[in-house]
Amino acid sequence: MSGRQYATFEVEDQLFGLDVAQVQEVLSFHEYTPVPLAPRAVGGLFNLRGQVIAAVDLRVQLGLPSRDLEGPAMNVIVRTDEESVSLLVDKIGEVIELDDDVFEPPPDTLTGPSRDLITGAFKLDGRLMLALDTVRAIDTASPHLIEERA
Amino acid sequence: MDELGDIVQEFLVESHENLDQLDRDLVALEQTPGSRALLSSIFRTIHTIKGTSGFLAFNRLERVTHVGESLLARLRDGAQVMTPEATNALLRMVDIVRTLLASIEANGADGGGDIESVIQHVQSCIENPVVSKATSKEAALPEPQTPAEKAAAAEATPQDTAAAEATPQETPPPGPTREEAGPAGKPVPAQQRPALATQPSPDQAKATEEETQPPATTEQAIMKQQATAGTPEQQPGAAKAGGDSAAEEAAALRASQEHHLEELFGITGGRRSVAESSIRVDVDLLDALMRQVGELVLTRNQLVRAITETADAGMTRTAQRLNLITSELQESVMKTRMQAIEHLWAKLPRVVRDLSAACGKRVRLAMEGRETELDRSLLEAVKDPLTHLVRNAVDHGIEDPDVRVAAGKPAEGVLTLRAYHEGGHVLVEVADNGAGIDPDAVAEAAITRGLITRDQAGHMDRREMLNLLFKPGFSTAKTVTKVSGRGVGMDVVKTNIERIGGAVDVESTVGVGTTWRLTIPLTLAIIQALTVECGNQRYVIPQVAVQELVFLDGQSGRVIENAMGAPVYRLRGNLLPLVRLDQTLGLPEAKTSDRDVYVAVLQAEGRRFGLVVDRVLNTEEVVVKPLTARFKDIGVYAGACILGDGRVALILDVTLLARRSHLAAGGGETAEAEAESAVQASASAVDRLLIAGVGGHRVAIPLDMVTRLEEFAVDKIERSGSREVVQYREQILPVVRLSHLLGSYGDLEQVDPVPVVVYTERGRSVALAVDNILDIVEEELGIRRDFGDDGLLGSAVIQQRVTELLDVRRAISAADPMFDTDESSYGPYDDFEQADGSERQKESAKVVMTK
Incomplete structure (x- = not known):
């Protein structure tokens, strides 16, 4: 019966969610410093109130073509033990409270790079919200990405 | 429980700080054994630790500090004088206190450490058997105060009365005095004690004044007062002391009064006010503050830029103020992270003392610029390298006393620590007036250890030789001592200092001394x-x-x-x-x-x-x-x-x-x-070659002999006597056509412009004209035959083609016979590549004669 709060956002019209406790803040930003030779999923670095934050392109993590960083992009800042990292997403959604009984493990038909990042699906009214595994979502050194780069 | 944890934490922090101070004071005390100020300071430190450890039920810690305090009390009161043995005992006590504190920090209990032998050691230093007996008796009691302490506390009160009553007539002691005297005899938390001593200050001053004038009468009056003022429990001690010898008691009394005065004027003015004017702040908080200020600065920049565009006079003024305040704020926040290098040096007097004792040397430590500040994080990074240099200076730098005397120096060596700001850096020097380092000996040792070849050593100057000390695996110590000289050290010092963006170098004069200099950036961040x-x-x-x-x-x-x-x-x-x-x-x-x-x-x-x-x-x-x-x-x-x-x-x-x-x-x-290859250019085997075409031949010129490649228009080449010259960078450059030199007149077709190879040495240049530049190769010279042809060293196969090797020296002397001899006829030649290219073609009116 335990309800949990999720911060939601969209990538390619798909709704994703992260445990709200892991989300530091959400903001739009537009000046990213590219990091040559870094994994492709690293969109760049930016200055968040004096802290240098790495922006991870969630599109690349999900196996999609990388985002054009010329204009502003939405950042979901995720706090981990080591650092604060930004996930670049298309659109920010609401914070919603969900019960565990609408949760299901990821469908078997879900394959490809995104399979690793998703812990399961929440059945909302009319659409699905995929819950992301924070650690994997921000891991830019995971094997499938290296394969992709090669 | 949490609250208690906080108290213990605070106690630990405070005690560690106090112990550093204690180390310094004890070593200083050896120099000035009579200093009451130092003794009082040491006494107070130990007393504070003892009081708090009693309160927190760290009984072992309390016992150690208690016995130390007893000895200190006697020293402070002048009952016995400071001896090296006493210093040793007290330092041992400080060490054991550190051990116990560490144990408290680690597992919350004051276990570990051989406290008994330390207690024994300190006990043995307490001279007077009567008092030591009294002390041990006291020690058995749970009371945290020593007899001397107790006496002081007890006496302080009668004095007030004495002083107060010295003016009127003899009246019974007033109520408050008795009240004060009462608690003084019981365990009093350490913090309360100073307050007690401070309170009666004016009276006390008066008492002392009077006392110095007519000692006998006042003291006697006090004696009397004591007998009446003392509570029954206190009386035996005081009365016994008084009964033993009035004179002795008088001396102790005067000493304790002096002590109180010092506490009042000397210490109240310095130490306590420092404590009042500073607070402890978590470094993380400062870091956060620093980050936020950095962000504020950037935001200000953006705002100021935006306001400048609006051209609103009022807004601009406000922006300027914001600008100013932000800069000041930034500076202040930066300052909060700065700490005087004194903090780093605090431990060194002890290090030097122990070390010089262990080495049988006499070393005085001098410090200059102890208030020089640098970033906290850097202080931490500099700590170990600095300690190493100091150890090294005592162990190797300063000679044994007899050697020094034989060399006509004072037996006591001086080790100087110096810190100062210079050009955005902090310079920290460790200088000794010892034997100095012989660069040749260093080079010799480096050769023996296979760090360099004898040949390389031959090319080195003094400075380079001394810098060999920083090579890994180097040590000049004749004997490996406990202290240093195990072949590790200077390279680690260098690595550590370079890691923080600093540099280290050494200067030394044989017989005069050695100076190690650390150049440290002001802040790491x-x-x-x-x-x-x-x-x-x-x-x-x-x-x-x-x-x-x-x-x-x-x-x-x-x-x-x-x-x-x-x-x-x-x-x-x-x-x-x-x-x-x-x-x-x-x-x-x-x-x-x-x-x-x-x-x-x-x-x-x-x-x-x-x-x-x-x-x-x-x-x-x-x-x-x-x-x-x-x-x-x-x-x-x-x-x-x-x-x-x-x-x-x-x-x-x-x-x-x-x-x-x-x-x-x-x-x-x-x-x-x-650099070496430049020196040996002409002699060494050539393997980097410029290949040029000369009259249909391939001619190789060692790249070391090529300073620059140029092209000159044919009409720019003029004649001067029998030679060809060209004006080049406001000089006259002699030109030799290699085709002429090598006797290949076959192809007389002039190329325009003419490619030339310029070689410059010691400010003189010559130009070797070729037909064309073919390639630059880096190659082992394969098949090579020496035909002894005029102007050629021989031939070799390079890139599968026979190529002639030019005898460059010969070609040069053909162009300029004076090249190797005369150096003075040419002015200094500005050989700077960054010069504007157009300058090379510039016509110059200035004519310089080449001969």
């Missing part, structure tokens, strides 16, 4: 950086690695050359391996043209290389932000930083950059080797 642009992105290079900047303008053309695909640049005659930043970073659209690019000449790990970038922007101070593990594997970036406009830029790791470009793998020569 901020570095001086060179901002460059490449592929429309800015990158930052730490300024320490940058040696010079060279702009390659498009006009002079083909300045970046290729040696078998490896880009090189001739920097004043020496080939500088180049690294293209755009290629290294794998940037798209790498610049194909090498026109209008900059070469930043960088040095890393003793290797020099040039980094080719699009533009050099400026130098600025940047705040270094470490990169997370995510970027560590890339191996090109040392960190990130935030530039003045708020954007993030990557800091290039010069060492890793050099490695990544395969320089470290042997592709590039080390800077030393390069």
